[in-house]
Amino acid sequence: MLDGLKDWIDRFRAGGEDEGRSPQRSRRTAQRQPTSVPRPSSALREFFESIRDQMGLNIVDFSGACQANVTFITGLGHRLYAESFPHAVETIFGSDASPISMRNPEKIGNFLQYSLNFEPQSVDAILLWDSLEWLEPDAQRAVVGRIFEVLRPNGVLFAVFHSENSATDVPVHYFKLLDPETLSVADTGTDRPHRQFTNRSIEKLFERCQSVKFFLSRDNLREVIVRR
Numbered sequence: 001m002l003d004g005l006k007d008w009i010d011r012f013r014a015g016g017e018d019e020g021r022s023p024q025r026s027r028r029t030a031q032r033q034p035t036s037v038p039r040p041s042s043a044l045r046e047f048f049e050s051i052r053d054q055m056g057l058n059i060v061d062f063s064g065a066c067q068a069n070v071t072f073i074t075g076l077g078h079r080l081y082a083e084s085f086p087h088a089v090e091t092i093f094g095s096d097a098s099p100i101s102m103r104n105p106e107k108i109g110n111f112l113q114y115s116l117n118f119e120p121q122s123v124d125a126i127l128l129w130d131s132l133e134w135l136e137p138d139a140q141r142a143v144v145g146r147i148f149e150v151l152r153p154n155g156v157l158f159a160v161f162h163s164e165n166s167a168t169d170v171p172v173h174y175f176k177l178l179d180p181e182t183l184s185v186a187d188t189g190t191d192r193p194h195r196q197f198t199n200r201s202i203e204k205l206f207e208r209c210q211s212v213k214f215f216l217s218r219d220n221l222r223e224v225i226v227r228r
Helices: 002-020 042-050 067-075 085-093 104-116 138-151 199-207
Strands: 035-040 058-061 079-082 121-128 151-164 171-177 182-193 211-215 221-227
Touching: 042 121, 042 151, 042 211, 042 221, 058 067, 067 079, 067 171, 085 104, 104 138, 121 138, 121 171, 138 151, 138 199, 151 171, 199 211
Parallel strands: 058 079, 058 121, 121 151
Antiparallel strands: 035 182, 151 221, 171 182, 211 221
């Protein structure tokens, strides 16, 4: 856990809040004007209700070093470990993050060490966001397997997936906590390939966990709460 904390501190100092954005954003012209929309979230409310009245929990946030999220989580009395999943994907698999690269077992192992370097059952909660959509199936399974190892029993995970009828390319999103039941979902102005998930495939991915709960929404994002 201490090694993970040191890595987070080093990356936070090096990157700041922009670490949470797409690694390709600084090199590509925006396709459209970036937008940020507040979004009520029933799943987020359940996530925070599950850790209510507890103090000093270890929470991992894969949105990157977002100062708003750092302030919000630490203000609740918890320890936050922040990692930018897009940045980790680019660092380990390369800037193109090709399917061949993402199926490389050695690189998958390096990715787990880079982004989920925690002791077994040392993490209480994870804000995963839409991170699994950045990966190929082999890497997805490896990441979920490591998450199962590092989450404590009854630990909770919050994830987001684009709907099954989403386009081939979907916006690169940036997630910010506004309050215990409201998100700011930013469209950064760039797109990425959409790796489609059905409800059944999500359940199968987390089949070792106690439960997988889906939350309906009016937009193209599905929210999921997973209990270890």
